[in-house]
Amino acid sequence: MKKLQMLGLLALAAALGSASAGGMQPMMPMAPASAPLSATAAIRDAAGQVRGSAAFKQMGMGVQVTVEVRGLPPGGHGMHVHEYGKCTPGVDSATNTVVPFGGAGPHFDPGMSKNHDDPQAMNKYGHGGDLPMLMVGADGVGRLTFTTDKVSLTGMNGVLNRALVVHAMPDDYKTDPAGKSGMRERCGVIVRDNFSVRDYALPDHLSYPEGLAYDTKKGVLYTGSASNGTIYAVNVQSGTVSKFSEGGSLGRRVALGMKVDPQGRLWVAGGQQGTVSVLSPDGMILNVLETPKSPVPYLNDLAIAPGGNVYVTDSFRPVIYRVDRDMNLTAWLDLGKTPIKYGPGINLDGIVVTPDGRYLLTNQLNTGDLWRIDLRTRAVKKVMGGLKNSDGLLLDGHTLYLARNKDQVVSRVNLSADYGSGTLAAEEPLAGLRYPTALVMLGNELVVTQSQLDKLQGGAPEVPFKLTRFGKF
Structure with missing residues (x-):
């Protein structure tokens, strides 16, 4: 009691x-x-x-x-x-x-x-x-x-x-x-008390915004729906929201992890469809890449390396996929041969590339472990534990921010010079988070999704859905 x-x-x-x-x-x-x-x-x-x-x-x-x-x-x-x-x-x-x-x-x-x-x-x-x-x-x-x-x-x-x-x-x-x-x-x-944020309201009562990406050249945030795959574009200055790509498009019934590449193309992880979609800067579908057929695919997030390769996590299948510059999708790393052990629930989720292009950092939601993967040798090292319910990641130098969905906080981890160890430094609830899943950086500020995915299978979400912008901490 x-x-x-x-x-x-x-x-x-x-x-x-x-x-x-x-x-x-x-x-x-x-x-x-x-x-x-x-x-x-x-x-x-x-x-x-x-x-x-x-x-x-x-x-x-x-x-x-x-x-x-x-x-x-x-x-x-x-x-x-x-x-x-x-x-x-x-x-x-x-x-x-x-x-x-x-x-x-x-x-x-x-x-x-x-x-x-x-x-x-x-x-x-x-x-x-x-x-x-x-x-x-x-x-x-x-x-x-x-x-x-x-x-x-x-x-x-x-x-x-x-x-x-x-x-x-x-x-x-x-x-x-x-x-x-x-x-x-x-x-x-x-x-x-003594705290303020800026909210971007989304129009659709079925939004459930899971993924988030930022196009610095256009000054636009992209966020995708975990319920119907619709992708919205949000002007970061005016807050104007427009529909960038309709849900249900080829290969995209949901829109999870998202990234914008140097050409302004938007990459989208397709969850249980096992697909990666690539959209042009004006929203046209350029490619839909399919992973091997499987009863349990779950492409969750992706990261774009400096050389142009894109790395994709699968939360149900123990593999990291890679898309090369010629749009060839292959299984890059068999995780069954590494210290990363898959279990029930969501496994690897968020993924980022270190600024030097040497490593991937990826978190395992169900265990709370953070992992470092060497892009040259494919060697895997555990960075730290204790980060359960970590969803999307954002790396700022040697500072890692994690959206901790069920815990309803954004956590800050200070990483060592080689990214091989880390210390949990702060946990921030902002002005009241509702199942945060993804983060991006806008200068000295961050933006987080308030996805409310805990209400997706039952319960009434708060509307309007929103993205929340706040200062670094």
């Missing part, structure tokens, strides 16, 4: 904007990513008036929460973290009616328990968002301070850019979906 300590009185990312599909939030100064993790929520009533506040402070693996809410009837009031950072009217799935603050969605449930429970229950048994009850006095003011490790400001249990909701009635801590706590009376979006 999770501990929940009541303490003496102590003195999440901004709400999703209403930007249109092609619109963009105004750029704000990037705060240093090393700032201590804390967040606040302005608690409002249905008329939009601020009627209280909540403060969140990271304490180890948990969070200290201090809440004060005014103008409620005396007695107990259920209090929960809800899935979405939207304090707007919306449909309550329990009643199928539009209610105040229905836009906040259901209770935050990182353990996928599908069960309302006691605030001391482990998240695999009850909603992570099930919090202690707020007791309101005769003066109409409710105050509560507590520490819980059911939620966090970072990682899988992260509540940044989610909503804190206070209900009209007491919580019985057992009845689904909300403990018979009645109407949603107060709501506040949990916003990280």
Whole structure:
């Protein structure tokens, strides 16, 4: 069971904007990513008036929460973290009616328990968002301070850019979906303190943006859908989004890892189709390269070496493929003869080439291992472990950034001069990440996908889907 300590009185990312599909939030100064993790929520009533506040402070693996809410009837009031950072009217799935603050969605449930429970229950048994009850006095003011490790400001249990909701009635801590706590009376979006990002909103509710590439000459980001293969082009200055290539094109039902080569061509890994697609700078299909037929292909990511060769990971088959400058695709390295051992789940995923063109670096998602492969000798060396759920990679000199999808952070690893060892230096949740999968660099800033792939097989994703731009850390 999770501990929940009541303490003496102590003195999440901004709400999703209403930007249109092609619109963009105004750029704000990037705060240093090393700032201590804390967040606040302005608690409002249905008329939009601020009627209280909540403060969140990271304490180890948990969070200290201090809440004060005014103008409620005396007695107990259920209090929960809800899935979405939207304090707007919306449909309550329990009643199928539009209610105040229905836009906040259901209770935050990182353990996928599908069960309302006691605030001391482990998240695999009850909603992570099930919090202690707020007791309101005769003066109409409710105050509560507590520490819980059911939620966090970072990682899988992260509540940044989610909503804190206070209900009209007491919580019985057992009845689904909300403990018979009645109407949603107060709501506040949990916003990280002293931190800002820039979001690029995508237009399609089926986007699930998995891959990401940047064309420096055109000033355009490309991102591809893991659900239908559509590729979008995003102008990094204006935020204008256009459809670059329609989903379902030849050899591309999905679009995973992506890279732009020096000729401006876009290379796309085709996942379970086992294909590599090459598109011209204006979106025409130039080539669709097929790997050998297999029941379980999964081409996940690719990297372009200085000489023009392209290296491709396969997450299910233990092989790295290479496409040479003449567009010949071959199996370049049989991983069964190396220290890299494939197991259940996603194996090799992201891949990058070192700036000197000497090595490949690739991560194994299911084991958390980072590997170095010599492009001349094909020798394989383990760089480090402890990086489970690492998806896309971005190499900046001897600094490696990793999108840690399920962990909902971007990690920074400092690598040795020969890329043969590394140290985990920082983990950054930004303003609330939603299953990040890929990264690119824009000058002194980075862009990450918020893919929400965890919602692809069930559950309602937050829309609009978005890419998020932030400063290096």
